[in-house]
Amino acid sequence: MRATVIHGKRDVRLEEVAQPRLSTGGDAIVRVVASCVCGSDLWPYRGVTPTDHPHRIGHEFVGIVEEVGPDVVTVKPGDFVIAPFYDCDMTCVNCLNGVSTSCLNGGWWGADDRLGGFADGGQGEFVRVPHADGSLVATPGKPDASLIPGLLSLADVMGTGHHAAVSAGVTVGSTVVVVGDGAVGLCAVIAAKRLGASRIVSMSRHPQRQALAREFGATDVVEERGDEGVARIKAMFDGVGADCVLECVGTSESMDQAIRSTRPGGTVGYVGAPSGGSALPIRPLFNSNIGVNGGVAPVRNYVQELLSEVLSGAIEPGRVFDLELPLAEVAEAYAAMDERRAIKVLLRP
Amino acid sequence: MRATVIHGKRDVRLEEVAQPRLSTGGDAIVRVVASCVCGSDLWPYRGVTPTDHPHRIGHEFVGIVEEVGPDVVTVKPGDFVIAPFYDCDMTCVNCLNGVSTSCLNGGWWGADDRLGGFADGGQGEFVRVPHADGSLVATPGKPDASLIPGLLSLADVMGTGHHAAVSAGVTVGSTVVVVGDGAVGLCAVIAAKRLGASRIVSMSRHPQRQALAREFGATDVVEERGDEGVARIKAMFDGVGADCVLECVGTSESMDQAIRSTRPGGTVGYVGAPSGGSALPIRPLFNSNIGVNGGVAPVRNYVQELLSEVLSGAIEPGRVFDLELPLAEVAEAYAAMDERRAIKVLLRP
Structure with a gap:
């Protein structure tokens, strides 16, 4: 064969x-x-x-x-x-x-x-x-x-996007940010909507993917990254960030973006296989009670x-x-x- | 005054x-x-x-x-x-x-x-x-x-021990390990029992604290630490570890003990202010879907x-x-x- x-x-x-x-x-x-x-x-x-x-x-x-x-x-x-x-x-x-x-x-x-x-x-x-x-x-x-x-x-990809949403604890009324506009990130939008999220932000700079994210249920798109991206997200959610942030990339930059976009007491659900950065910074997680859940999706x-x-x-x-x-x-x-x-x-x- | x-x-x-x-x-x-x-x-x-x-x-x-x-x-x-x-x-x-x-x-x-x-x-x-x-x-x-x-x-201390248990998702029937036998660790035993844990292991080498942990609801005490401690815990729980591990110390050694004592898909609830080690190792967490939740207890x-x-x-x-x-x-x-x-x-x- x-x-x-x-x-x-x-x-x-x-x-x-x-x-x-x-x-x-x-x-x-x-x-x-x-x-x-x-x-x-x-x-x-x-x-x-x-x-x-x-x-x-x-x-x-x-x-x-x-x-x-x-x-x-x-x-x-x-x-x-x-x-x-x-x-x-x-x-x-x-x-x-x-x-x-x-x-x-x-x-x-x-x-x-x-x-x-x-x-x-x-x-x-x-x-x-x-x-x-x-x-x-x-x-x-x-x-x-x-x-x-x-x-x-x-x-x-659909199961993996779902795992990001489940791991972040998305439920009815949750505010959600999805970091990553690849197939998994797009499926994470589907999953968040399916679980009842009230608002879903897709972080994407790619017009075609933005359009698909919106069709899948994204209510907002944020193109900025880094400090500007964090500022945009915080401004959208009471100045503090979103309840649930779905990290669907796997780089240290995307994980940093995810952590900083999460409100105190909120949760990062991550499914991007860690390809850069071998560690999570514990102090900012501890100080703001931000949980990190997820992994290779079952x-x-x-x-x-x-x-x-x-x-x-x-x-x-x-x-x-x-x-x-x-x-x-x-x-x-x-x-x-x-x-x-x-x-x-x-x-x- | x-x-x-x-x-x-x-x-x-x-x-x-x-x-x-x-x-x-x-x-x-x-x-x-x-x-x-x-x-x-x-x-x-x-x-x-x-x-x-x-x-x-x-x-x-x-x-x-x-x-x-x-x-x-x-x-x-x-x-x-x-x-x-x-x-x-x-x-x-x-x-x-x-x-x-x-x-x-x-x-x-x-x-x-x-x-x-x-x-x-x-x-x-x-x-x-x-x-x-x-x-x-x-x-x-x-x-x-x-x-x-x-x-x-x-x-x-009681609120902090409770936060460890809540952050780890302790619920009716959970298997629980408490890392730390200080006041917070002992209160975490109370909290785990109160939330319905079916089995609660106190990791302690101190006879007086072991006794109090048992009175508070600990079903088992493990004195070993490091690799031996992990092996004891895994042997107690299906060879894979406990559902919920409550990290109540705050050193890199205690966090390592906690992560390695948690079963795949389980959760570390941590409240020990991080005094050593500035980072969490993401690969073992990702590979085994071990969540890390908690922080400075509200x-x-x-x-x-x-x-x-x-x-x-x-x-x-x-x-x-x-x-x-x-x-x-x-x-x-x-x-x-x-x-x-x-x-x-x-x-x-």
Whole structure:
């Protein structure tokens, strides 16, 4: 089969790789219907994290179950399934506590030491899924083609935006600021609106993303950053800042922006993988009772809750995909996201 | 009148100072009935924070209102009142948001730039209280002498322990670890039990404090620290750690202990003023979705909720005072706490 391999900085290639095979009894082979490029895929692509040797890449996909091992009971061949950006058993204590990203037996796509051998990356034609019963969620019946992007968003960005909002404690009447206008930030706007926020500020300088944020429920847009951005936010919210600030970038600058935009006693919900700055400044957090909650989003725990709203059209997170390409053009997909020509690119094998 | 003045490292003296006078219309003069020494008073006492010039010290007291300004409406001469360890108006947006320590008009006892002039420290005979309507809470009638220690604890340590528990999200059935066996840590045990924790571990090496922790509701005591302490805690809680860890010390070592004792998806509630280590390590927090909430405790917002339980005897935080001295022996009070001969010392003018 064909799958994406990263060789180094700005060098991703679609290559022939071995066809995956069932190997543990509890795994499944899924034929990928749609996958995509993640903002975090851009770090190795840009060389921010080095690529020591060529390896498979991609971790978001939806597809059709082709085969299952004899121990699998929750999905069967022919099912349309959503996979989270990691695999998990959904039976260990961490999964049951709602934190399936800390599954005691789970792992990451594309790793070569996964239960039963290699677990394929998502940017390919097929994926071997360890813990199929835990990892995969089947839709009721085969979804309409128009729903594929929305379903794919449940593999990562919609669940991650939701996690930012949940972690920040967004509830009915909350005032919310979203730092970041990428796919996750835009999904965080959807999540904040869905949870009942009374006012949602999108911090964005990009006209197209501002427009989508407003369609998703943002009531305000702030283009300023740094001290000016903080001043704008404070002026909007009683001079003190917002109840909940959703940090959806992952740099030390964005975290600083988030903390300083939060009112005393408010909460930062963060989901941007920390790519810069290894520490949080404790004094300003302590002095103003600003909480910091979040982390790598346990999206598997949120699939069921969000799935019905995607299927009904109540939320449309699939709109963050503003470019669709055949898998053969995966290199162009990376380039388009790298150059910010696309918010998020959907790939079809 | 007499009041305590710190001159430098291990040098506190009771001295004659000016009698406080009403000056703003909204202030009150309170005759101190009981005050105490705080763990945070030991920092300047030990020279950890330098004392550049002699200044008043002390910030926890209860007393009788002697005089009020013409604008004061909620307390009157003769009332027995509890003051929080700061003053606040309880009408600004932060106070209304439950974070009176961030009062837009409030401040700290012993500061010489406070509204209307000097605001006395608590370790003296009288205190001028700015924002008397906001800061002071009168008890219903004159309390029995036996209740004075418990009422005094609402000025700081009981409210602070409660804040740790609330910030960590302790609720019915939570598993809880308390890092710190000082007065705040012991009050945090009371708070965790009161909020319904199913299991409460006190991390303590001090037999007398262990005993009191158990009487307050601790189900377990762990003496180990560092890696061994973490291993003990994980072994007690499904191999992953506790739901809620209450950090009641304020050193980088205690925060590290707290974070590593928390299960994935769990929360550290911290109230120890950060005295060492200026930063929180974001990667382990992110990877395991461990939240960090808390800060300088807005105890004024908790007085009403806790007062009735102190008055009824349902909770007995006053038992953290294990030494009582006349104000004239304030130097000995500091020494007893410095040398850990006492958990907390109550002073009577």
